Amino acid sequence: MDQTPYEYDVLVVGAGGAGLRAAIEASAAGASCGVICKSLLGKAHTVMAEGGMAAAIGNVDERDDWKVHVTDTLRGGQYLSNPKMAEIHAREAPERALELEAWGALFDRTKDGRILQRNFGGHRYPRLAHVGDRTGLEMIRTLQDHGIHRGIDFHMEYTVFRLLLDDGRVAGALAYDRERGRFRVYRAKAVVLATGGIGRAFKITSNSWEYTGDGHTLAYDAGADLIDMEFVQFHPTGMVWPPSVRGILVTEGVRGEGGILLNSDGERFMFDDIPPLYKDQTADSAEEGWRYVVGDRDARRPPELLTRDHVARCIVDQIKAGKGSPHGGVYLDIAWIKEKISNSEEHIRKKLPSMYHQFKELAGLDITKERMEVGPTTHYVMGGVRVDAESQMSTVPGLYAAGECAAGLHGANRLGGNSLSDLLVFGKRAGEYAAAFAREQGDIRLDQAAVEAGMKEALEPLEREGGEGPYQIQHELQDLMQEKVGIVRIESELEEAIEEIGRLSDRAKAVSAPGNREYNPGWHTALDLHPLLVVSEAVARAGLLRRESRGAQFRDDYPQKDERFGKVIIRAARGADGEMVVEEIPVEPMSDELTRLVEEMG
Amino acid sequence: MAATQFRIWRQDGAEGEGGYRDYTTEVTEGMVVLDAVHQIQAESANDLAVRWNCKAGKCGSCSAEVNGNPRLMCMTRMSDLPTDRPVTVEPMRAFPVIRDLVCDVSWNYEVKKKIEPFEPRPPDAEDGTWRIAQEDVERVQEFRKCIECFLCQDVCHVLRDHHLHEEFVGPRFFVYNAALEMHPLDTRDRLASLKQDEGIGYCNITKCCTKVCPEHITITDNAIIPLKERVVSEFYDPLKRLFRVFSGGSRA
Numbered sequence: 001m002d003q004t005p006y007e008y009d010v011l012v013v014g015a016g017g018a019g020l021r022a023a024i025e026a027s028a029a030g031a032s033c034g035v036i037c038k039s040l041l042g043k044a045h046t047v048m049a050e051g052g053m054a055a056a057i058g059n060v061d062e063r064d065d066w067k068v069h070v071t072d073t074l075r076g077g078q079y080l081s082n083p084k085m086a087e088i089h090a091r092e093a094p095e096r097a098l099e100l101e102a103w104g105a106l107f108d109r110t111k112d113g114r115i116l117q118r119n120f121g122g123h124r125y126p127r128l129a130h131v132g133d134r135t136g137l138e139m140i141r142t143l144q145d146h147g148i149h150r151g152i153d154f155h156m157e158y159t160v161f162r163l164l165l166d167d168g169r170v171a172g173a174l175a176y177d178r179e180r181g182r183f184r185v186y187r188a189k190a191v192v193l194a195t196g197g198i199g200r201a202f203k204i205t206s207n208s209w210e211y212t213g214d215g216h217t218l219a220y221d222a223g224a225d226l227i228d229m230e231f232v233q234f235h236p237t238g239m240v241w242p243p244s245v246r247g248i249l250v251t252e253g254v255r256g257e258g259g260i261l262l263n264s265d266g267e268r269f270m271f272d273d274i275p276p277l278y279k280d281q282t283a284d285s286a287e288e289g290w291r292y293v294v295g296d297r298d299a300r301r302p303p304e305l306l307t308r309d310h311v312a313r314c315i316v317d318q319i320k321a322g323k324g325s326p327h328g329g330v331y332l333d334i335a336w337i338k339e340k341i342s343n344s345e346e347h348i349r350k351k352l353p354s355m356y357h358q359f360k361e362l363a364g365l366d367i368t369k370e371r372m373e374v375g376p377t378t379h380y381v382m383g384g385v386r387v388d389a390e391s392q393m394s395t396v397p398g399l400y401a402a403g404e405c406a407a408g409l410h411g412a413n414r415l416g417g418n419s420l421s422d423l424l425v426f427g428k429r430a431g432e433y434a435a436a437f438a439r440e441q442g443d444i445r446l447d448q449a450a451v452e453a454g455m456k457e458a459l460e461p462l463e464r465e466g467g468e469g470p471y472q473i474q475h476e477l478q479d480l481m482q483e484k485v486g487i488v489r490i491e492s493e494l495e496e497a498i499e500e501i502g503r504l505s506d507r508a509k510a511v512s513a514p515g516n517r518e519y520n521p522g523w524h525t526a527l528d529l530h531p532l533l534v535v536s537e538a539v540a541r542a543g544l545l546r547r548e549s550r551g552a553q554f555r556d557d558y559p560q561k562d563e564r565f566g567k568v569i570i571r572a573a574r575g576a577d578g579e580m581v582v583e584e585i586p587v588e589p590m591s592d593e594l595t596r597l598v599e600e601m602g
Numbered sequence: 603m604a605a606t607q608f609r610i611w612r613q614d615g616a617e618g619e620g621g622y623r624d625y626t627t628e629v630t631e632g633m634v635v636l637d638a639v640h641q642i643q644a645e646s647a648n649d650l651a652v653r654w655n656c657k658a659g660k661c662g663s664c665s666a667e668v669n670g671n672p673r674l675m676c677m678t679r680m681s682d683l684p685t686d687r688p689v690t691v692e693p694m695r696a697f698p699v700i701r702d703l704v705c706d707v708s709w710n711y712e713v714k715k716k717i718e719p720f721e722p723r724p725p726d727a728e729d730g731t732w733r734i735a736q737e738d739v740e741r742v743q744e745f746r747k748c749i750e751c752f753l754c755q756d757v758c759h760v761l762r763d764h765h766l767h768e769e770f771v772g773p774r775f776f777v778y779n780a781a782l783e784m785h786p787l788d789t790r791d792r793l794a795s796l797k798q799d800e801g802i803g804y805c806n807i808t809k810c811c812t813k814v815c816p817e818h819i820t821i822t823d824n825a826i827i828p829l830k831e832r833v834v835s836e837f838y839d840p841l842k843r844l845f846r847v848f849s850g851g852s853r854a
Contacts, residue, residue, distance in 0.1 A: 039653075039655055039661075039663065040653075040663065040707065040711075041711060042661075042750055043655045043656075043661040043662070043663050045655075045656075047656065047660055047661050047749075048656050048658070048660055048661070098730065098731060101731070101732065102722055102725075102730075103720065104720035104722070104782075104785065104787075104788075106734070106739050106742065106743070106746065106785070106786075107739070108736065108739060109734055109735065109736040109739055111736075112733065113732075113733030113734050113735055114731065114733065115731075116736075131739075131743070131746075132743070134660075134747065137660065137746075137747075137749065138746060141746070145714070145719065145720070146719070146720075148711075148714065148715050149715070149719045154711075156708075156711075179700050179701075179704070179706075180700070208654075208655040208656055208657065208661075209654070209655070210655065241632065242631055242632015242633070243630065243631070243632055243633075244630075244632050244633045244634060244637040245632065245634075245657070245658075248657065248658045249658070354660065357659070358658055358659065361659065361677050361679070362632075362634070362658070362659075362677070362679070363632070364679075469648060471644050471648070513648070514648065514649065515648065515649030516614070516649075518614070518615050518651070518700065518701045519651035519700055519701040519702070519704050520649050520651070521643060521648070521649065521650070521651060521652070522648040522649055
């Protein structure tokens with residue numbers, strides 16, 4: 001076992017949009033930089049992003065600017081976002097999008113050759129820069145190809161399972177190599193976590209195996225705060241059939257291009273329930289909704305483009321009322337636009353090529369002719385590491401977080417399209433501030449005892465004989481979270497879930513993963529259990545404490561918003577005895593300028 | 603459907619001796635090969651190594667050879683395979699095996715680093731932005747769809763049979779070159795390196811790569827042949843050669 005540490009000024013964990021952008025920035029600032037990723041380079045979840053990147057460039061509607069964008073984001077997040085982060089995001093997203101173009105990304109164009117922008121849920125004006133429905137691929141490939149020429153070291157198929165500390169300050173990380181099972185020690189003056197989300201804690205999810213809450217848990221174990229963990233975004237439209245593809249994402253872009261939701265009676269049910277906060281912005285009739293889709297600036301959004309939390313709940317209500325589709329979803333229909341445009345089939349294939357491809361190949365269904373069946377799928381976690389709005393540093397010195405594993409921008413609900421821009425805006429900032437931290441702070445010392453102990457612990461599942469297999473525990477946790485900590489929550493079930501997570505955690509400490517160390521998925525799954533259990537506990541405990549329904553959290557026993565909870569966010573951190581402590585803390589205050597803007601724009 | 607037989611390649615480490623092992627698992631409606639492999643992994647082969655991510659044909663991680671055909675396992679439906687014989691699943695054969703279905707594709711990442719990076723022309727507008735026609739974006743979209751699954755590399759006989767990895771970059775990187783060369787803003791010239799370092803001349807356009815591309819990129823006709831034509835007109839056009847002699851230019 002080679003224990004000679006790799007040494008970097010800045011170590012980035014994760015190579016999706018946020019991690020790559022952080023690494024590019026850190027390296028541009030003169031820091032030596034290494035990136036560790038669980039998969040091969042270019043395969044991270046960013047590649048799956050379809051709809052686009054929200055940036056108020058104002059190319060399609062010049063009324064758009066950062067002020068409208070920030071108020072849209074705050075409203076979408078039900079005013080629990082960190083207002084300063086929301087402002088920075090809205091102000092800097094256009095520059096980050098244009099910079100991507102300078103690095104070779106090609107977005108779809110307007111008639112006069114500028115970046116085209118599309119409609120999306122919760123955004124007042126067409127705002128999403130996009131390339132058909134594969135914007136994420138364009139973004140990750142651009143960053144990857146730009147990054148490989150900048151002297152950044154990439155460590156592919158490595159998983160970080162422990163952060164190393166030196167007197168409370170971050171000092172590096174401990175990882176294992178998936179291919180050969182070797183341990184690697186990384187010594188770094190600053191660490192940027194960019195590990196994405198926690199979707200694998202649930203049974204139905206659009207997330208891949210990687211999304212086990214690693215960054216959340218590494219930070220938590222190192223003593224950092226997590227916030228907003230009760231807010232898990234269930235995307236309204238995942239595939240529901242065939243069973244093996246259940247949960248795979250169907251982009252919101254389908255609705256942006258005119259797709260409508262129907263129940264088994266053929267009713268367009270989204271017109272029946274429009275929240276007061278959005279009444280003034282939502283179309284009254286199907287006719288007005290269509291005018292919006294084709295760019296009539298006086299028309300308002302169709303109700304299918306309300307925020308994701310709301311659309312997901314409306315779908316669940318239809319299914320519960322017995323008006324679902326045969327496989328337990330509702331219908332999403334884009335083929336209907338043939339009534340409106342003559343070349344609809346070609347138009348759909350051009351605007352939504354990967355959706356066409358996905359349904360054709362996985363479900364044997366032609367979306368230009370037939371209705372899709374869709375239902376909610378676990379998609380994104382608004383909660384994550386609590387960070388400083390400007391620098392993205394966590395409460396642990398030298399430890400930064402950006403992208404999905406950080407929290408604050410999205411509050412109680414994220415708007416579609418705000419994730420890709422989040423990755424770039426805050427990835428850049430994390431890289432910049434991490435490089436500065438590494439430059440300004442003194443050297444660190446590696447705690448050799450912690451290194452030895454970490455490695456010994458990680459080997460236990462391989463060496464232990466006769467224990468239970470890790471897959472069983474993982475599946476039980478996913479079923480539990482789906483059933484009791486899902487879209488609709490209630491106190492008794494949350495309490496049961498917390499108890500059950502405790503029992504699963506005990507069982508996880510005694511698992512066996514037979515086989516050797518090369519590419520051993522059983523062993524990897526055994527090591528993934530700890531982060532999955534930590535984030536699951538945080539979601540359940542925070543959900544229990546927030547006795548109201550707001551954004552992505554719906555409590556059946558407290559179905560209304562409660563003004564008191566509109567003023568607080570929930571923090572989870574490790575207590576003195578190692579147990580998880582959750583408590584309410586005040587929402588970050590809003591500047592006078594922002595308060596005025598919010599009042600003006602309603 | 604019902605119980606289905608599989609023959610899966612098992613190999614313990616790069617130096618280990620590999621061989622097929624037989625498994626049986628229940629196949630239900632709508633399943634793809636990757637589902638069956640995962641089911642086998644969960645039921646009877648916990649340590650079966652397989653690389654995967656998105657499970658929706660977007661990341662290009664789960665490349666393998668299914669019944670001898672290079673495929674993404676996540677996009678190969680069981681109902682499209684013959685049921686009268688076992689389904690064979692083995693790793694891509696043009697790359698060294700790490701374990702079972704997982705192979706070492708790191709060579710591809712090294713190759714990419716050597717290709718001239720993108721460099722845009724100066725911005726068209728004062729605000730630092732460019733004006734590009736949608737049709738110019740669409741022209742290169744086909745190449746930019748590539749998900750880097752490396753199935754085209756796996757099937758290319760120059761790599762698979764002749765092992766010319768040192769002299770030939772393979773179809774994936776001709777597509778990458780094409781994306782850069784035909785990028786509406788790019789200013790660099792990659793023709794000399796295509797000819798000399800990347801071995802485009804070795805390709806004898808058998809179109810095997812095009813046939814296996816899960817993104818349906820017309821690799822040979824739309825990327826490789828136009829690049830070959832550019833190389834030919836750059837280096838073998840008699841007028842240009844004459845011009846180079848007099849101007850003292852030695853771009854080749």
